[in-house]
Amino acid sequence: MSAVDSIPVRVAAIETVSPFIKTFTLEPTDGGPLPAFSGGSHVVVTMQGRDKNHRNPYSLMSSPYERRFYQISVRREDDGRGGSKFLHGNVRVGDQLFVSPPANLFALNELGRRHILIAGGIGITPFLSQLYELRAQDSDYALHYAYRRADDTAFLDRLAAEHGERAHFYESSQGHYLDPGRILAEQPLGTHVYVCGPEGLIDTVVTRARRLGWPASHIHAEEFAAPPSGRPFTVVLDKSGDELEVGPDDTVLDVLEDNGYAPDCSCRGGVCGECETAVITGEIEHHDDYLSEEVKREHSRMMICVSRAASERVVLDL
Template identity: 50%
Template structure:
């Protein structure tokens, strides 16, 4: 599938060490032109190339004020088992560096039908909410932010939240100080107009989804985002590329995209490799997919019309794709 995004160059105009593991980068066009407009919850794909020629593409939430199109800000956490992207951003990107990024896309927008917005962040998952808080400040809908992190030094942007206009709406939960987030108690007090949003580590997202379900909160009122590819598990299966008739074996621990690239059987565009950008969306001609992306809606996944090759796998032993 063709690239759905405009790609353009930006220069890094500021770098801030927000915590021992998180840096904030400010990005602006080299010619000073306005950046594309975005809404809170949007992300961009950042393309990087290391000194050894290796290329990386990572999705990062925009955390700056959507009303300010002079620049974007992103927060990047240095991952302990970095595949290259976060390490590159932390170790090689500095003021003056030039990066290629995509136009913004939003898979995590605030629901306009909500009567109350309950935002739950874990660690670096605070970033999309920082942009959304600007929108909430300008609106009239009630909101609250619950921000959990390991220790005081890991509370990225805590000082800004504590002293800014959202201080009265924000609660902090710090593991090392035994201040734990009690999801059951939090959700028990919500009415049917409230919507819940969560971004952060997978255990937090899973806990929010499970707790909400156990208390009867409708799935449509729970929104989540995580930029991390699902673990590649499950039995091996066969993929048939319909246009060439070529058959590929996708082994356990391998994605369909990796199998195609390894065999050089077809050219597939993919920016994120995390199931969020949609560029590797491919039509399914036969068989069923096990969807692990965040791009398709639940209805689109159920229709089994298409799939994201970078993360999703086959539910059936054989899958025929329009490639």
């Protein structure tokens, strides 16, 4: 997202939904309607911090039919790179932020005859916008929502009231565990399953579904993994000759943007493929779900939003 593509928004409301989760309501600063979107879309939120800008992707959880505001829910990640802590600790009602136009990497399949949504913790957010669509289209669907403790999540009452018997809840602190194998085993042909949450949950659902014979085209996963930290390294831009230092908690993409470059990018999570960059020399520690294993082994390309150098220096074709 370059500056041209960003939409200025004002923080209209902040709701503390649990000790770790806040919901932010964002209104367009210029008063005009925000871009329409489809359920499962995310935006990249840009926050102007004192020392650096933070840019994090968040799923839109408000109704796709609502264009006066967007809503996002943010879980505070104390070990993260600082974006969620900044939103929790520094952002006040009335502050200005920027959002990218919405993009969707986790859309419902319109041909699905039945939709099973499996959420773990904060992974509920993309489903909140999709549920508006499923209800409006009178689709056949079920939500399975696993979380640690009821006071750790705020959406329970609303989901129970709006979706009745279609919503199933699993509170692990009470000894209720979501069993993906059982849920998946009893679905009719033509069902699509969607999973968002911690890596372990996603792996279990995908593995179970494959083992039960589900086609890959009917299994959809969205992993909102933050870029991992790692050893610092130097990135050399071949075309300009610039040498930039990437700190343990920075990404190559962040560092490029902080130095005035505007590389193509969208998801900032190693999924969409937009920031694919050719590597001239250097070893890459890949963290993306986009490049093929073959390309990864060659160290010829990298996704600069999540992947890091395994060598001390990496020369990129930029």
